[in-house]
Amino acid sequence: MPDESQHQFDHARRAGFGPSDDIRRQRAQGALVREEVAPAPGAAPEPIWMALSYEAVRQVMGDHVRFSNQRRFRAQAIRGGSKHRPQEMSGHLMDYDQPEHTRLRKMLTPEFTVRRIQRLKPVTEAIAERCLDAMERKGRPADLVELYASPISGAVLCELLGVPRDDRREFLVKHQWQLEQDRSRKERAAAQAYTSNYLRALVKRQRKDPDEGFIGQLIRDHGDNFDDEELIGICGLMVLAGLDNVNGMISLGVLALLEHPDQLAVLLADPENTVDRVVDELLRFLSVAHAPTPRTAVEDVVVAGQLIKAGEEVVCSIPMANRDPVLAPDVDRFDVNREPLPHIAFGHGIHHCIGAALGRMELRTAYLALWRRFPDLRLAVPADQVPHKTNSIAYGLERLPVAW
Template identity: 35%
Template sequence: MTIETAEYPAPRADRCPFDPPPAMQELRERTPLARVRLWDGSTPWLVTRFADQKALLSDPRVSADVTRPGYPSPAPVRGGSISFILMDDPEHARLRRMVTAPFAIKKVAAMQPGVQKIVDDLIDEMLAGPNPVDLVEAFALPVPSLVICQLLGVPYADHDFFQKNSKVIINRNATPEDREQALGRLFAYLDGLIGEKIASPGDDLLSGLTSRIAAGELTRADAAQMGVLMLIAGHETTANMIALGTATLLEHPDQLALLRDADETLVASAVEELLRYLHITHNGRRRVALEDIEIADEVIRAGEGIILANDIANRDPAAFTDPDRLDLRRSARHHVAFGFGVHQCLGQPLARMELQVVYGTLYRRIPTLRLATTIDEIPFKHDGSVYGVYELPVTW
């Protein structure tokens, strides 16, 4: 029997800000598949369990193409350029290959000393500045913003502009008009940068795309759209993970103590466990069935929407023992925080490296770091498609 629940995404509980929405956790315990109601009245399938999500994310009968009828869009869709992450192969694979090289593991490893310097410099500035301080503005947001700007070839001096527009785009309560205008401003900005790099290319990712444009493999509009995607994803997700992870650790002092003098192996394990435990995306991964698919004793019909709620999959007791407990020694790398299959997150090697540097440095260098307020006073991003905190006042 199919269970239908309230609107999706469901609210998190204020008293448990680090946990997935209680209604979603209850659904996972009751059924592997349920119907949920979206903003437009449609009722796609919600897939609640870890094994079923991995199976569907790697199933060629499941499409990520946002233009297909039945796709469960998280917001009204308007015309314009579509990101390659919302396409299917072979076009998805063709465009993705053009930006894969800078995120290769060896390339990312070569960036680590530079990221370490960024982290150390920002900590130096924090220690020399006012106390208490908002960790979001002083540290969590600048770290990934500086890194992605260097990688893309975007002037960091423009960070206020792109961060302001990014916040509108990922705010679930923004109107379609506001979101479209913010996207338009970012697109025009990236298009202008690409124009400059066509005239005078440098050693960065956007400059690398100009040769693709010259060869006719990529339109300038597609290159600008790629730039928008990577600029937003490259700083918003990691920034929120740094701040949210820190808030979590400050509320779990036994786990924070493990990190203060941890070796590289434990730091890497801690990053994977925090990614599993927190999972910062609210909207799930959206797909649509191309054919009838039998799964979990149900049939998802061709043309029906599918939502893969990764936050509750990462708390599935069938995949992780005692999943609601934060355990930095846990082997959690098989989590689905970065997705699975051909659409898994392109930037995951960079995100992992940045988080390892941050988590391996911040608490060691500021061993007395603590909240400058109570956890119930922290403004969590309940209105965003990327979860985190708006501010994190800390002291030492």
């Protein structure tokens, strides 16, 4: 379940494909803006900084010495009478500081090399084709989120983790329940317990008989360096990071291309040679990840001319950073012909997304397969009737009705 002690504010609000007008107005006030924000619904407001420029975001995300990723968890542990990381945060790489971060990342990195990700490419292509077969059987109109974006992201993740096909539907449904804010706290807690228990059983099976998959390989190579809780946490983080982000990028990316037919024409004219550039520009343009783990200053530090005092939190807006004019004068324009910009859609610094190569491969495969099968794909409803997600871990679409 998402940590409800995290600050609730409008950094996640969007307008179409970009940041909301509200956050753009905040950016006009400066690169770093101080806000009074409730740490949880109904709680008293507390001060927090929002980094909104490309340079400010890169400085904060790139400085792992003066900014901590886990200070908030230490505070929770202190309040709970423990000096250790809460068990549910074990293995969550994005919440680790040095030297724990380096220890864990060194063991995980070999499992996410481009060469090893290529092993999943034929599997991902087969998954995409099965989803397209289902769309054809369903007939027009079809919901691209339900029949394509969501099942691709879910099936690839389950293949990576080794979740058996018979278990996948319930496993993915229960994961999604954890994130749905309109569900009761009891329902979400039960879904979280189911997911944790399922991953625990999966890890224990792999401990006894490791296979050639992700978990089995980690156990064979580094089994003595992980306890079960850390392995469970690693798998849980992969589920959390891999599903909504990929789902959102596939569905929003398709909508963006359909809404920009001149850019889609570039892809269709030479798919194999243009898809990587299209994927890169979509990653920047859409920036489906709202913000990384909030950073807490461990000492006084100046960012964008502002003094951030020790103990104060900073939230970094990835969408605003990727729309900063310092990157390009026409940065709000979706342009697949431009030279790739140094965006931070996958983060920056030591916490740069370890699964970036996997995510790019999934997107590349999904876009190519979709337009190979349906070159005349079109929206089945007006674009302003496509419902966007308004309260989710990553930006995306609720539904995307399409025809061909």
